Amino acid sequence: MIKLTINNRPHNFDGDPAMPLLWYLRDDLGLTGTKFGCGAGLCGACTVIRDGEAVRSCSITMKDLAGKRVTTIEGLSPNGTHPLQKAWMQANVPQCGYCQAGQIMQAAALLRKKPRPTDQDIDSAMEGNICRCGTYQRIRAAIKTAAKEVA
């Protein structure tokens, strides 16, 4: 039995300990905001926050999560009011939107560490998150807008 906390709620997992967190979130818990994109930690669509760090849920197995706290897009804010979510909407960032939960979670972890990120900080933090629609310049702008609100 693996005990972990997801979006501030306790969960007990007794399935395959080698299963990635992604599939526990999506198939078992119905938290489908976290997306499957590559299954290999290459695209960032499945990004969640584990104990303050952005991680790829497709590449973190359940056995590595005992006692850990996980936050998904569904738990980032009560009503979509996180400064990043507001900034994302204000800048009309999403096109298809499929990667955007991962982008927002990655950016949330960045702002925790660097409340006023430089362009270089944004590049380094966000380069693991692919957007095939090409919304990158709006992602950059939205992170800067959110940083102003946080600061």
Added chain:
Amino acid sequence: MSSVTNISRRGFLDGIFSAGAFVLAAQVLPKNAWGQTQEYAGKAAAAAFHPSIYLGIEPDGTVYIVTHRSEMGTGIRTTLPMVAADELEADWKRVRVEQGIGDKNYGDQNTDGSKSIRGFFTAFREAGASARVMLTSAAAAQWNVPATECKAQLHQIIHTPSGRKYGYGELVAAAAKLPVPKPETLQFKPKSEWRYIGEHAPNAQQIVDLADICTGKAIYGMDVKRDGMLYASIEHPPVMGGKVRSLDDKAALQVKGVHQTMTIDTFKPPYAFQPLGGVAVIADSTWSAFQGRKQLKIEWEDGPNAAYDSEQYKQQLLDTAKKPGKVVRNAGDVDAAFASGAKVIEASYYVPLLAHATMEPPVAVAEYRDGKVTAWAPTQNPQAVQDTVAKAMNLKPEDVICHVTLLGGGFGRKSKPDYVAEAALISKQTGKPVKVVWSREDDIRFDYYHAVSGMYHKAAIGANGMPTAWLQRSVFPSISAMNDASSMYGFDVEYGMGLNDLPFDIPNHRAENGAAQTHIRIGWFRSVANIYHVFSALSFADELAHAAGRDPLEYQLAMLGPGKVLDLKSQGVANYWNYGEPYEKYPFDTKRLRRVLEIAAEKSGWGKRKPGNGWGIGVAAARSFTSYVASVVEVEVDANGRIRIPQVHQVVDAGLIVNPERARAQFEGAAVMGASLALSGEVSVADGRVRQSNFHDFPVARINQAPRQTDVHIVESDELPGGVGEPGVPPIAPAFANAIFAATGKRIRELPFSKQKLV
């Protein structure tokens, strides 16, 4: 042209409208833009009643607008309803957008070809205007005043002299009984009163799914779940057309959660939209299905395509391009010009296979019950889902219901519903709802690839440095092989994308298409054949400019000559495709192309900084999907050959643009996709097997590689609406290559650039 019908009491669309609603349906003549949609368009035209739009108002005033186009990131699910809402003078807060299912009654639903606004702007406008007129008449009748004294304003009809008002909901019952005004009597709102649409809309709206996307609530195909649903993952034949020779699934069946395996028959040629075949592992979770699949032991019978090697094939294409091919355009006498002793310049170009790599891999849920299938799919083409599933299972198309979810990217891949047919077949076998999930590896290895192509250009140069003769040859495996396995040549759709409609004003001009066999699935990819035709032609134009010692932008303008409507018929182009549009309505007007180039020069500060020392600027302009685009790309190349793109300018004349905010987003994204395919896009094949499998070996542009800033400049225009989803892609790769030449003196004639040594 469309016609609007009052269907308030005809019982359509159960579940969306209540019995008391006022519902209008607007019918559009079906589009016939793509070869393969003729079948659907024909059936739609034959149907007695085939509205493309439903607009209804409930007694509580809620306006429902059914959108029948798929949302893959263009914003179309919001933009078309905005057109109807604007004409209706509806309050957007009281508008609900419903997604239509696949239904031939809608007319064309294949969301591709950048044609949703071109095809349906008028119909949505007429639907909204008709409802407004009927509500106004209903109010006027109740007050017993002339309708001319009444006006519609933000969900109310107001009697202007007295100030009396009715809300739309209060008028529903009366309006539903009125005849629909004849289209020719409809008066549209003047542009100055547009509320939601156009460049100066005071109440422009954001996409309806925005908040759901930013909070993780939006439902894509990947997110659909049905009670009792099983999950399947499929091992496809590694070579197209291959078959299962033997299967050992013992180890797979021992994986926890795996229920069973199922062999899916390989398609019978032509491949069309049929499943590839292979072995499905069916389990109670995605993870178990994936794990079980790793334990399959399959021997394949590869078939003839096992000999396909992309390096050899590349040489064949380039060799073929050096020989005469099928003539698709011919004006003057290029051979005489080449023989005249003029200076001759020639060059070959190459673009490899490309994968779409939508962020959401192909996925579908299907539920077979009692001879009927219900599917939930991220599809651009729900009617093709109906037909493909029906054909695979010996059903009638109307026995297949296709719900359209949001698409996690489409780019043309999701017009082909092979993956939905897989889910339906497995559901029938298991008796349960089934979700088929393609892995990223499946997606990269088993795509309908953007065609590889070899091009050859030759020009004779006159005394002033301008070309007197232009020969352009293109060789590529044609999309037409999808429906005709013996096809060796392209067809009008591919020719009409930069091969037979190059706008340069050159007296002797010939375009040819060489023969090529197809060994892998080929399909349309955002902007299609424009990618390779515009890359080679606009790179070659740049080569000629440099050979003449002239400024490349000024030279491109000179090559266009005085602005005019192209007369392609007189140049031996018998059937110019023109993106499915009548030429009188959408002529190819080089004045508009000149104008976007001139604006690009101004906005980019062209000519102000001298290229060289690792900095360069390049330009290319093209018309595609009836829109005119000039792209300027600035590059920096450092001492290690690393490329950065600090700035892109996209100048766009797409006629009337309904949703400029989303149009800008499309052109920003197109700059990224164009840069991505130029920089690093390549799928290669050995022994008939695709070598790449995921984003490590099929890289796409990331935030640190994408253009740092793309400025989109929209030419305000009252011309008919053109496409916006695709036209931003084609000029990027040549503008980029031209910029690299300006920066480094190195001419890149093959994509991707990452394979070239720049220093």
